[in-house]
Amino acid sequence: MKHSHIADSAPLAIHGGVPSRPSPIAATVAISDHARARVMDLVETGALSDYYNGPWARQFEGEFARFHGPECRAVAVNSGTSALHLAITAAGIGPGDEVIVPALCFVAAATALVQNGAVPIICDAEPLNLTLDVAMAERLIGPKTKAIIPVHFWGYPSDAKALRVLCDRHGLTLIEDCAQALGAPAYDRRVGQFGHYATYAFSVRKHVACGEGGMVLCQDAATHEKLRRLSNYGKGPGWDDYVSAGFSYRLAEFPSIVGLDGLARLEEEIAARRRAAEHYWEIFQTVPVTIVPEPGWGRSVYFKCPILLPPEMLEVRRQIVKAIGAENVSCRVPHRPLYSISWLAEYLKERHAYRGADECPVAAAAHARLIEIETGPHLPLPEAQTSGGAVIKVLRHFGARLAAPGR
Numbered sequence: 001m002k003h004s005h006i007a008d009s010a011p012l013a014i015h016g017g018v019p020s021r022p023s024p025i026a027a028t029v030a031i032s033d034h035a036r037a038r039v040m041d042l043v044e045t046g047a048l049s050d051y052y053n054g055p056w057a058r059q060f061e062g063e064f065a066r067f068h069g070p071e072c073r074a075v076a077v078n079s080g081t082s083a084l085h086l087a088i089t090a091a092g093i094g095p096g097d098e099v100i101v102p103a104l105c106f107v108a109a110a111t112a113l114v115q116n117g118a119v120p121i122i123c124d125a126e127p128l129n130l131t132l133d134v135a136m137a138e139r140l141i142g143p144k145t146k147a148i149i150p151v152h153f154w155g156y157p158s159d160a161k162a163l164r165v166l167c168d169r170h171g172l173t174l175i176e177d178c179a180q181a182l183g184a185p186a187y188d189r190r191v192g193q194f195g196h197y198a199t200y201a202f203s204v205r206k207h208v209a210c211g212e213g214g215m216v217l218c219q220d221a222a223t224h225e226k227l228r229r230l231s232n233y234g235k236g237p238g239w240d241d242y243v244s245a246g247f248s249y250r251l252a253e254f255p256s257i258v259g260l261d262g263l264a265r266l267e268e269e270i271a272a273r274r275r276a277a278e279h280y281w282e283i284f285q286t287v288p289v290t291i292v293p294e295p296g297w298g299r300s301v302y303f304k305c306p307i308l309l310p311p312e313m314l315e316v317r318r319q320i321v322k323a324i325g326a327e328n329v330s331c332r333v334p335h336r337p338l339y340s341i342s343w344l345a346e347y348l349k350e351r352h353a354y355r356g357a358d359e360c361p362v363a364a365a366a367h368a369r370l371i372e373i374e375t376g377p378h379l380p381l382p383e384a385q386t387s388g389g390a391v392i393k394v395l396r397h398f399g400a401r402l403a404a405p406g407r
């Protein structure tokens with residue numbers, strides 16, 4: 001068999017067999033010599049931060065914006081959740097405003113909305129590639145709707161072009177959450193170039209990681225100025241010039257150096273993650289699972305590789321995840337759908353805006369079948385082969401067990 005050097009008939013690590021790899025791969029950040037020297041210079045000077053962001057943060061913002069196109073501008077912040085909150089606030093989203101968000105995503109967008117008293121309206125997924133269902137989003141637009149936040153989950157681009165058309169038609173703001181999809185191609189651009197705002201995160205396992213950090217991307221000078229001000233106490237250009245309420249969301253200089261360094265290697269990182277996923281696509285043809293297909297309008301940058309298990313394996317999904325983990329391969333059940341986060345469900349029920357699994361049947365059915373496996377950070381092909389081999393070993397074990405007579 002071509003897929004792996006690991007015999008898939010070997011006993012599972014969870015049953016006392018030898019794990020597919022001796023220990024898990026740590027989700028660490030690679031730092032070049034060049035960046036190390038910059039960090040050491042910073043240690044010497046001690047100039048670790050500045051109001052309105054310091055010179056390294058400014059350089060990170062400039063290169064990040066340039067990567068996305070000449071018209072783009074960026075403000076660096078201290079996390080992806082801060083980036084979302086900043087964009088939501090800059091867009092004027094406040095108490096009672098409704099914002100359409102996908103059922104399948106990470107909680108941060110909902111958290112940021114709730115901080116402003118806004119109401120996340122949970123929208124189902126598109127059946128083929130599990131991105132935000134644009135037709136349903138359109139049906140959910142009502143008099144209180146202010147914005148749509150597609151989350152490009154697992155690195156798969158949502159149809160941000162269609163969503164922008166929808167937003168323009170209804171006078172809504174489009175905020176793309178690109179935390180898991182930095183650089184993902186969609187139509188003739190990259191994700192983040194369709195929205196009025198796009199937000200990014202540089203926390204653990206991201207395509208660019210710097211410890212903790214985030215970025216907001218926008219397309220014009222006035223919005224950029226507003227984002228800068230809101231990220232820095234609401235201060236205008238003058239020292240004692242408090243124009244509005246604001247936050248303290250600046251990015252420090254150490255993570256800015258590390259982020260810039262990661263940005264320089266971004267294409268390499270995307271290529272490695274795609275190579276890992278392409279390998280999984282190839283070898284998983286021998287087992288009854290499906291990788292979530294890429295949409296016709298773009299390509300995934302595979303933050304993780306989402307895999308749909310066949311119906312007969314659903315009752316052992318948690319055991320499968322545990323068994324793959326025991327092989328020292330990173331594997332999880334994806335983040336729970338937004339409607340099953342209890343504090344959020346309660347918040348929405350109080351506001352008569354709860355939409356649960358019955359209203360999101362595609363997301364509910366898919367989530368019950370999903371597991372996600374590692375594609376990075378910086379996972380070389382031989383390691384991806386080990387991961388893929390371990391997944392096959394575990395799936396074959398559970399497949400055979402389920403097929404065993406007398407079960």
Ligand SMILES: Cc1ncc(COP(=O)(O)O)c(C=O)c1O
Binds near residue numbers: 109
């Ligand atoms: C899709 C998405 N949005 C937002 C965030 C929040 O980023 P941070 O952890 O930097 O606040 C994450 C973090 O993993 C994420 O995956």
